[in-house]
Amino acid sequence: MSYTFSRALAGMTGTATRDIFKLLSRPEIISFAGGLPASDCLPVAQVGEITAEIFADKKEALRILQYGTTEGYPGFRELLGPLLKEVGIAGMGLDQLLVVSGGGQGIDLMCKAFLDDGDAVLVEDPTFLGFLETVRAYNGKSIGVRADSDGIDLNDLETKIKQHKPRMLYAIPDFSNPTGKTWPADRRKAVAELAAKYGFMVIEDDPYCRLRFSGTPVPSIKSFDTDGRVVYISSFSKTVSPGLRCAFAAGSSEVIRKLAIGKQGADLHSANLSQAIVKRYLEKQYFYPNIEKSLPIYRLRKTAMIDAIRKYMPSEFKYTNPDGGLFIWGEFDAPVNTVEIFKEAIEKNAAYINGTAFFADCSGSNTLRLNYSNESPERIEAGIKALGEVFKGHIARGG
Numbered sequence: 197m198s199y200t201f202s203r204a205l206a207g208m209t210g211t212a213t214r215d216i217f218k219l220l221s222r223p224e225i226i227s228f229a230g231g232l233p234a235s236d237c238l239p240v241a242q243v244g245e246i247t248a249e250i251f252a253d254k255k256e257a258l259r260i261l262q263y264g265t266t267e268g269y270p271g272f273r274e275l276l277g278p279l280l281k282e283v284g285i286a287g288m289g290l291d292q293l294l295v296v297s298g299g300g301q302g303i304d305l306m307c308k309a310f311l312d313d314g315d316a317v318l319v320e321d322p323t324f325l326g327f328l329e330t331v332r333a334y335n336g337k338s339i340g341v342r343a344d345s346d347g348i349d350l351n352d353l354e355t356k357i358k359q360h361k362p363r364m365l366y367a368i369p370d371f372s373n374p375t376g377k378t379w380p381a382d383r384r385k386a387v388a389e390l391a392a393k394y395g396f397m398v399i400e401d402d403p404y405c406r407l408r409f410s411g412t413p414v415p416s417i418k419s420f421d422t423d424g425r426v427v428y429i430s431s432f433s434k435t436v437s438p439g440l441r442c443a444f445a446a447g448s449s450e451v452i453r454k455l456a457i458g459k460q461g462a463d464l465h466s467a468n469l470s471q472a473i474v475k476r477y478l479e480k481q482y483f484y485p486n487i488e489k490s491l492p493i494y495r496l497r498k499t500a501m502i503d504a505i506r507k508y509m510p511s512e513f514k515y516t517n518p519d520g521g522l523f524i525w526g527e528f529d530a531p532v533n534t535v536e537i538f539k540e541a542i543e544k545n546a547a548y549i550n551g552t553a554f555f556a557d558c559s560g561s562n563t564l565r566l567n568y569s570n571e572s573p574e575r576i577e578a579g580i581k582a583l584g585e586v587f588k589g590h591i592a593r594g595g
């Protein structure tokens with residue numbers, strides 16, 4: 197059968213990550229390719245207990261099994277204020293908050309609300325590949341902005357703003373996926389000011405700020421927004437469970453209203469059960485203790501990966517050493533093509549994601565992303581050792 201798909205989706209064949217996941221079902225493969233929270237950190241017992249409590253209460257059970265409101269499950273948005281305060285965002289009213297089905301939906305709704313065909317969107321290069329795909333699906337055009345070790349380069353940002361007149365800037369200022377980089381406060385403030393000066397929207401995507409195992413928290417871009425230009429999106433995927441698909445967007449009431457209209461056409465509302473579970477999870481004070489329990493696990497795994505990189509990877513491999521999040525980013529100062537070498541790595545039972553998927557112009561064939569959150573320290577060492585042998589072999593043979 198030959199289908200005529202839309203122009204937006206016809207050229208898309210599935211993200212690098214999703215395709216790689218299929219390859220990774222073999223248990224012998226040590227995978228640094230995903231972005232999953234550690235299975236050991238998922239709150240199985242607490243969510244089981246909460247779900248039983250919810251369904252023991254007939255009134256609440258009926259409310260959950262019925263249609264809900266687009267904005268969110270009753271009482272849930274009221275609990276988000278303290279979480280926002282922690283990142284410097286104070287005084288948000290309920291009309292400035294929208295519950296969404298994962299941060300991914302928040303991104304999608306922002307593109308739906310603000311992008312027309314051919315509109316430019318600026319991104320820090322490299323950036324979250326899911327965002328690049330969403331922009332493509334709305335026929336927008338992602339343009340990469342240079343970055344240094346502290347994140348987005350403000351000079352290049354202003355040049356590209358003048359050149360492309362973007363509708364939006366997409367930012368992951370805390371422990372970025374894919375680089376693990378965190379922007380200092382002055383860059384965040386400058387970005388909020390540039391958005392006000394040139395009149396574009398900022399999506400601040402922040403799933404990782406609570407996964408900090410060293411250093412000091414930095415206020416959000418949204419905390420510097422005096423103009424209603426920044427929409428802050430936060431997700432419970434990495435702090436409670438990705439399977440619950442529970443996240444929220446915070447912005448001006450006018451923008452939130454528009455996102456809610458977009459959401460009505462997408463899924464009407466996020467699942468009541470997931471929202472009720474996360475609501476009780478917060479009320480029962482399970483949220484912070486569970487994160488506190490998870491952080492040493494992530495710290496240990498990151499340290500194991502950094503130690504293994506130092507020991508086994510070639511000296512031409514330059515890498516980030518983040519204070520939190522789930523990812524290390526690497527770049528070769530040598531003619532190494534991570535796209536071509538991937539097959540050989542899989543044959544040696546180790547997987548990574550090549551970096552090209554994270555660049556707006558699909559460059560970066562000498563780069564890769566390594567995820568450390570969902571493998572044990574022993575398997576991390578074995579996997580990096582295998583990758584080290586593969587890459588050293590290539591460099592020795594001249595690329």
Ligand SMILES: Cc1ncc(COP(=O)(O)O)c(C=O)c1O
Binds near residue numbers: 298301401403
């Ligand atoms: C930067 C970033 N944004 C959004 C998402 C999507 O997360 P969610 O599960 O909340 O849709 C991810 C997931 O890995 C991510 O890394």
